[in-house]
Amino acid sequence: xxxxxxxxxxxxxxxxxxxxxxxELNNPMPRxxxxxxxxxxxxxxxxxxxxxxxxMISSATTGVLGYSSRADVKNELAAAEAAKSDYIEAVKSNxxxxxLADDKLRQLATAAGSAAFKVNCIQxxxxxxxGSPGFPNLNDDEWLWGGSIDQIYKSIAHGVRFDxxxxxxxxxxxAFADIIEPKQVNEVAAYVASLSGTAxxxxxxxxxxKVFADNxxxxxxxxxxxxxxxxxxxxxxxxxxxxSGQAAIVSQVRHPKHGVMPAWGAxxxxxxxxxxxxxxxxxxxxx
Amino acid sequence: MLDDxxxxxxxxxxxNSARIRQPLYTARQKVFPKRASGQFRQFKWVIMLITxxxxxxxxxxxxDRGPYAPDQAVLxxxxxxxxxxxxIEIWPQEFFYVxxxxxxxxxxxxxxxxxxxxxxxxYTCPQTVWVDLFLVVERGIEGDRNARxxxxxxxxxxxxxxxxxxxxxxxxxxxxxxxxxxxxYFADAPRLLGAFVTGQAEPVAYITVAILTATTYVFGGLMRxxxxxxMCPWPRIQAAMLxxxxxxxxxxxxxxxxxxxxxxxxxxxxxxxGDCVDCNACVAVCPMGIDIRDGQQLECITCxxxxxxxxxxxDKIGKERGLISYATLADYQSNMAIATDRGTATxxxxxxxxxxxxxxxxxxxxxIRRLLRPRTFVYAGAWSLxxxxxxxxxxxxxxLDINVLQDRxxxxxxxxxxxxxxxxxxxxxxxxxxxxxxxxxxxxxxxxVMSVVGIDQRETRSITIDAEPDKLKTVRVYVxxxxxxxxxxxxxxxxxxxxxxxxxxxxxxxxxxxxxxx
Numbered sequence: 001x002x003x004x005x006x007x008x009x010x011x012x013x014x015x016x017x018x019x020x021x022x023x024e025l026n027n028p029m030p031r032x033x034x035x036x037x038x039x040x041x042x043x044x045x046x047x048x049x050x051x052x053x054x055x056m057i058s059s060a061t062t063g064v065l066g067y068s069s070r071a072d073v074k075n076e077l078a079a080a081e082a083a084k085s086d087y088i089e090a091v092k093s094n095x096x097x098x099x100l101a102d103d104k105l106r107q108l109a110t111a112a113g114s115a116a117f118k119v120n121c122i123q124x125x126x127x128x129x130x131g132s133p134g135f136p137n138l139n140d141d142e143w144l145w146g147g148s149i150d151q152i153y154k155s156i157a158h159g160v161r162f163d164x165x166x167x168x169x170x171x172x173x174x175a176f177a178d179i180i181e182p183k184q185v186n187e188v189a190a191y192v193a194s195l196s197g198t199a200x201x202x203x204x205x206x207x208x209x210k211v212f213a214d215n216x217x218x219x220x221x222x223x224x225x226x227x228x229x230x231x232x233x234x235x236x237x238x239x240x241x242x243x244s245g246q247a248a249i250v251s252q253v254r255h256p257k258h259g260v261m262p263a264w265g266a267x268x269x270x271x272x273x274x275x276x277x278x279x280x281x282x283x284x285x286x287x
Numbered sequence: 288m289l290d291d292x293x294x295x296x297x298x299x300x301x302x303n304s305a306r307i308r309q310p311l312y313t314a315r316q317k318v319f320p321k322r323a324s325g326q327f328r329q330f331k332w333v334i335m336l337i338t339x340x341x342x343x344x345x346x347x348x349x350x351d352r353g354p355y356a357p358d359q360a361v362l363x364x365x366x367x368x369x370x371x372x373x374x375i376e377i378w379p380q381e382f383f384y385v386x387x388x389x390x391x392x393x394x395x396x397x398x399x400x401x402x403x404x405x406x407x408x409x410y411t412c413p414q415t416v417w418v419d420l421f422l423v424v425e426r427g428i429e430g431d432r433n434a435r436x437x438x439x440x441x442x443x444x445x446x447x448x449x450x451x452x453x454x455x456x457x458x459x460x461x462x463x464x465x466x467x468x469x470x471x472y473f474a475d476a477p478r479l480l481g482a483f484v485t486g487q488a489e490p491v492a493y494i495t496v497a498i499l500t501a502t503t504y505v506f507g508g509l510m511r512x513x514x515x516x517x518m519c520p521w522p523r524i525q526a527a528m529l530x531x532x533x534x535x536x537x538x539x540x541x542x543x544x545x546x547x548x549x550x551x552x553x554x555x556x557x558x559x560x561g562d563c564v565d566c567n568a569c570v571a572v573c574p575m576g577i578d579i580r581d582g583q584q585l586e587c588i589t590c591x592x593x594x595x596x597x598x599x600x601x602d603k604i605g606k607e608r609g610l611i612s613y614a615t616l617a618d619y620q621s622n623m624a625i626a627t628d629r630g631t632a633t634x635x636x637x638x639x640x641x642x643x644x645x646x647x648x649x650x651x652x653x654x655i656r657r658l659l660r661p662r663t664f665v666y667a668g669a670w671s672l673x674x675x676x677x678x679x680x681x682x683x684x685x686x687l688d689i690n691v692l693q694d695r696x697x698x699x700x701x702x703x704x705x706x707x708x709x710x711x712x713x714x715x716x717x718x719x720x721x722x723x724x725x726x727x728x729x730x731x732x733x734x735x736v737m738s739v740v741g742i743d744q745r746e747t748r749s750i751t752i753d754a755e756p757d758k759l760k761t762v763r764v765y766v767x768x769x770x771x772x773x774x775x776x777x778x779x780x781x782x783x784x785x786x787x788x789x790x791x792x793x794x795x796x797x798x799x800x801x802x803x804x805x
Binding site (some may be wrong): 103108127128130137139140141142192234237238284 | 740
């Protein structure tokens, strides 16, 4: 460093660097910039003291404020739980019927049930609860085990043909291939199909009526309207669980398929099951 | 007539004048505006009183809206997404009214600028108003221009210290009040004030007040004219909207030049002498630190205080007022042409005066007709059109609205008797602050009936729904059409009617059926 170079035009000291006659002025940093810079340095140091920052050999400094993001999340979750506690308490202490009658409680339970449905139920019953062959559509007004709020609640809590729950819906239809003649199978299938107007061979229906009365009416009823105690479906309506048409009925009579639903009561807890029951009841078919 | 030598002459430099302005990077040279008095100063006091009054007092005005809505006349209830302005209540989807007002403000600014120039800057801009207010405080404590300069250059003493502390303290109080008034527009003012002073208010209230306190204090007290000159984009834009018929603060050099401090002596020597006695009063009062005699310049906010200052001097020396005046460029140029003999000579004030020493008849003075020109008519027309449109929209707007979302998953449900059911989420907007009872019904779709979850399980074509005041009521509606009537038209309407009034709204909906049934 030798003598100072001063730029003639501006009167500002230069760095002494020159390129093609252009010299670089050695203007100071603007003061506001400099002070902001110093402030950020102070801020950064204070920050590392106040908050967890410096790595040590096996851990890190905890900071004088004792902040921890994990504890933060825990607190937030606890606060969320506390905020819900009144509602949870109300769901616990009320029966599903009472929840349904309370407008506010019903709306909250429907929203909660909708969320629980998306997590636990849509794998079989589909995202719009419209089901698929073998998995009932929950929007319609046909219920295998009953569509009142208490019946829906029981079905969800204890499941269907579920080994792990002794209160589960347990009845099954026998395989009639071993019980009646193939001819009789065709006749009864024609009869059942004719009840919903889908028979291929209506001339067999008359003979089928007797087969039905002898073998099927015990569960499905004399008028084939089904029996919800036994999970025997209504055979006269426009809804079929597996498929409609005479051929499908033949197959179902010979070797019936049986759906299984887990008991959700033990798995999700009573509150969640109540919410699910309220939600399913709200889908349009609830009785 | 006073001798012009008796006019006080001020040693003052227009620090922001383009001629002598320092390059960037040098520290700002302070401006010490002298107190002005005159008609424009009076007018500015009135404007300041009105604008500050509106700002500070509006949140405290009450307006009775009944038991179901707040009673604050002007309230932006962001938490509940409702905006109240006296008798008008706006829901978020009606925010286009605010957009319309902003369009009107824009066009209005064009109109104002094309007629009276930068009047916004000079009179009503918050920066101008608050700087004026801060200057009042500064003058009250430190004295007028000369006293302030002296104090500023004086070494630190007890007197200087207490004056500075007092000034900044009062500035801060004003700044806190300014930031404080802002938050009252967003919540019930009396309740929020109580919560604010007892430390119970939301953090956002304190943060907002802190930020606005800082900006008010820094912009109004410390930065002042630098905000206008360096930060504000408006002077750049506004200059483009001025034309030769817009009023602007003008130094009429056609009668002022050649300026002379010793007019009598110069006259005796046979020199030509203009009206300007070079007393610098116009420079001393300028809050922007410029010299209006340099001509039009970006820094000038047209606050017109130099007009007041100059008029006072002209009165003293017995000349006509208006050496500095609001003038249009067209008038100025026409007068300039006379003074310079169409640009062939330097300015000779003798050319603009008749034998009696009065201003010549050929001199153009501002006339109101100048403002009436196609451009201002177009602006005024567009402004009124938007305003009338908004007014019409406001007067004819719905206070009852229906929106319908149709279930898409599943699109339809087959019921046991073969009938088809569709689900809809119906939203009824009760946009008045009183509870109302609505009749929701379906029109069209033969044989169809509906049921509403949680309200009435019986199937009808018309259902009563109670809506809370000023709230959105959402209901799940199932519409069922019997098998026999399927396919007889898939379009129908949800109709909602206020049972107590005549208001109704219609939503055109669609009914989905399986393909084979169509």
